[in-house]
Amino acid sequence: MGVLSGKVVLVTGGGNGIGRDCALIAAAEGAKVIVNDLGGGLGGGDEGSAGPAEKVCEEIRAAGGEAVSNSDSVTNYKAVQGMVEQARDTFGGLHAVINPAGILRDVMFHKMTEDDWDRVIDVHLRGSFNVARATIELFREQNDGSYMFFTSTSGLLGNIGQANYGAAKMGIAGLSRILAMEGARNNVRSNCLAPVAWTRMTQSVPVKDEAAAARRAVMAEKIRADQPARLSVALVSPAAAHISGQVFGASGENIILYSQPRPIDTQTKESGWTVETILSEAMPAMESKFFPLSRPAPAPAPAKA
Structure with a gap:
C-alpha cells in the first residue's frame, strides 16, 4: 500500500x-x-514515437504495477482530452496530473525566431493549459484532483539565452497559483516545482570550459531525476491534501520552498507624482531594495544536527 493506492495519475513527458x-x-x-x-x-521538431512511453509502461508492469502508454502531444487539446478518456476507460477515473513535458530552444533573444518562441510556449504554457482545462471539470465534480506543474529557475530567477523558456515557466507558476485559489472549495490542488536534475535537457546546455564539464560530472552523480520526481509524487498524494498554491524546488536532496512576489515597498506623494519627482524621489527611495541582474546564490542547506 503506497501513498497513491487507488489513484489514477497522468504523467506527461x-x-x-x-x-x-x-x-x-x-x-x-x-x-x-x-x-x-x-x-x-x-x-520538439522531430516526429514522435510511441517507444519511450511504452518502455516505461513495460517496466511498471514488470514490477507488478498497472500502466498504459500514450504518445500524443500535450499541445493538442483534443489529444489531451483523449488522455483523460483513456484514463477513465482503462482505469475508471483520474485523480492527479504530473506535467513535466517540455522542450528547449535556447538562443539569445536578439537571435530568437518566432518559431523558437512559439514552439516553447506551445509545449510548456499551452500544454499546461491543455492538461488543466481537460481535467478541471472532472476534478471539481469529484471533489478530488491534484496538479503538479513544472516551473523553472529560468523564469523565477532568470537565465540568459532562455527568454522563451523562462517566460513560459513564469506563466505556469501564475496558472498554478490561480488554479489553486479557484479550486480550493472543491478540493482541487495545484503546486509547481522548479527542478534541478541531470536530464537530457540539462545535458543540452553547451559546455564552454573544463570547469563547466567538471561541474556537470558532479551533477550527473548528485542531482538525479528521481529526486524531484519523489517530491512530485508526494505532493499529488492525499497525504499532502493541505498543500496547494506553493512553488517548490528540488536540487539533489534539497527541497526548496520559493517566495512568491509580494509588495516590498510603497512610496506615496499626496500632491501627486510627476515624471521629475518619480526620478528624483521615488526611485532613489526604492533603489536599495532593487534586485540585481545576477542570479542569487543557492540557499545553504541547514546544518546537520
Missing part, C-alpha cells in the same frame, strides 16, 4: 528524465499510471 521517474515512482506508490510521451526530440 513520462518517457524520459523526471517524467519517467515520476511515472515509475507513482506506480511504486500504488497508482495506476497513464504514461504520456510524444517520443520526439528535445527541440
Whole structure:
C-alpha cells in the first residue's frame, strides 16, 4: 500500500528524465499510471514515437504495477482530452496530473525566431493549459484532483539565452497559483516545482570550459531525476491534501520552498507624482531594495544536527 493506492495519475513527458521517474515512482506508490510521451526530440521538431512511453509502461508492469502508454502531444487539446478518456476507460477515473513535458530552444533573444518562441510556449504554457482545462471539470465534480506543474529557475530567477523558456515557466507558476485559489472549495490542488536534475535537457546546455564539464560530472552523480520526481509524487498524494498554491524546488536532496512576489515597498506623494519627482524621489527611495541582474546564490542547506 503506497501513498497513491487507488489513484489514477497522468504523467506527461513520462518517457524520459523526471517524467519517467515520476511515472515509475507513482506506480511504486500504488497508482495506476497513464504514461504520456510524444517520443520526439528535445527541440520538439522531430516526429514522435510511441517507444519511450511504452518502455516505461513495460517496466511498471514488470514490477507488478498497472500502466498504459500514450504518445500524443500535450499541445493538442483534443489529444489531451483523449488522455483523460483513456484514463477513465482503462482505469475508471483520474485523480492527479504530473506535467513535466517540455522542450528547449535556447538562443539569445536578439537571435530568437518566432518559431523558437512559439514552439516553447506551445509545449510548456499551452500544454499546461491543455492538461488543466481537460481535467478541471472532472476534478471539481469529484471533489478530488491534484496538479503538479513544472516551473523553472529560468523564469523565477532568470537565465540568459532562455527568454522563451523562462517566460513560459513564469506563466505556469501564475496558472498554478490561480488554479489553486479557484479550486480550493472543491478540493482541487495545484503546486509547481522548479527542478534541478541531470536530464537530457540539462545535458543540452553547451559546455564552454573544463570547469563547466567538471561541474556537470558532479551533477550527473548528485542531482538525479528521481529526486524531484519523489517530491512530485508526494505532493499529488492525499497525504499532502493541505498543500496547494506553493512553488517548490528540488536540487539533489534539497527541497526548496520559493517566495512568491509580494509588495516590498510603497512610496506615496499626496500632491501627486510627476515624471521629475518619480526620478528624483521615488526611485532613489526604492533603489536599495532593487534586485540585481545576477542570479542569487543557492540557499545553504541547514546544518546537520
